[in-house]
Amino acid sequence: MEDQAVCCYRHPQRETGISCTRCERPICPECMISASVGFHCPECVGGRASAGAGSSAPGPSPRASQPRTIAGGVMTSDPRLVTKILVALNLVIWLVALGAGDRLVDDLDLVGRAYDPGVGHVVGVGEGQWYRLVTSVFLHQQVMHIAFNMLSLWWIGGPLEAALGRARYLSLYLLSGLGGSALSYLLAAQNQPSLGASGAIFGLLGATAVLMRRLQYDMRPVIALLALNLLFTFTWSGIAWQAHVGGLIVGTAVAYGMVHAPRERRALVQWGTCAVALLAVIVVVWVRTLELTG
Template identity: 60%
Template sequence: MDQAAGSGSAQDARSVPVCYRHPDRETGVRCTRCERPICPECMVSASVGFQCPDCVRGGSGTGHAPGASRPRTVAGGTVTADPRLLTKILIGINIAVFIAVQADEHLLEHLVLYGAWPLKPFAPTSGVAGGEWYRFVTSMFAHQEYWHIGFNMLSLWWIGGPLEAALGRARYLAVYFVSGLAGGALTYLIASPTEASLGASGAIFGLFGATAVLMRRLNYDMRPVIALLVINLIFTFGFSNISWQAHIGGLVAGVVTGYAMVHAPRRKRALIQYGTCASVLLVSVVLVLVRTAQLT
């Protein structure tokens, strides 16, 4: 009995976990669904990370972890048949709004984000300070130039698809909208109140931030996403007609919410994940209220 207890203690003291199917093999990789340690022989390549053979078979293997009978993403979301569905829908909405704007240029005036017009001493008649808070949402889907929507939609497809598969639909959508709204709030706070801002860049930069956090969590090579992010930041600060406030606000929000999505402990996962999103939104609302008080 003492010998068995001693063996168990030695096993518990291991700093590196062992494969659940091959106890004699140490590994630092875990299944992205059930989070059990898996060795190279048991790794099955997935859209994001690796999965164990049991999860690939739909949880029919013996000895499967109780919480893994239903396939889950690394963030706890439900694995779906089409992991890019929301990304496709978001791209479709952006393109539809772009087509509508090309058909009627006056429509853009009601979609873009700007603070107030006219300024003091006149009472604001339009803009966010005039109560048009809906502009924070509509401006996220509005584009005027072909190069602008083309670049943003390519980035959304390239970054958004894999991130949606990794987080699950609800969590992915939360990161997207929280990042976009945070970018709009920072723009409203800092930029000139008469300067119009539009585009999905704030939300997309949030996806960049969340992707970087995810890749760090999975111990992936981060050089590609860092290089792409640096290139985008060079463009952000290299051209005068780009709203750097939206990019930075979205990036920070994406990093914060993304960290909560992939690092939250399983027992309180949903509470921490959505609580963090709510906290970022609350900060954004406070910034908007502060700026509105300055303009009215």
């Protein structure tokens, strides 16, 4: 049987699995303050954690010592490790692409079906190059493109990773990126190449909205941010809106399954949601490929 929910010691209505690494009191994302290892509560940062036996501050709860996030993930000493790896991976691939030239980009970006004069025939996802659905998510060309995406990944991804745990966060990121690629493949012109982590970023943004609603936070800031990003998506030229919308839909759905899963069936519901999302992506790609090549 699973333990009962633990709530932030300063906000009793907010469930959390994050605890202060110094005093082990449960803290919500609003109260946690980044430290060299994990997070600290405001009292520890203010130097009041060692007030002695006469302190009125609440002591650590038995459950708080169990390092679990709100989604059931394992708490770690570095709650941004996966985000750091993703940022580094995107930057390394960008640098490699700069050195290798356009040929590498042409081989890895997302294109449904297009004639490639370099090889003398049609290439793309429709020709069986399904790896493009994944490689395009880690591919960038312009400096501003990768700079904006990586800054967004750092700001949005770090808190999400801390709240979900590494495995769930990585699954959310990859599935959101695949969702963006699948919708682009379904709706965009088949000879139109696209690339970038924007679909995955939009998935993280949708997941942030789901998490904030679950924690009963003020939704206005994240709704405003989401509306602004959607405005840019549909008004600026050269943006693959299909990838943004696809990532947003998948990320929101996966995050909902993760943070609203009942405790007694948490793992089953969470990974079942991920499996359904992946299956939906596969079906979309398969149906579109049959339509193009059948």
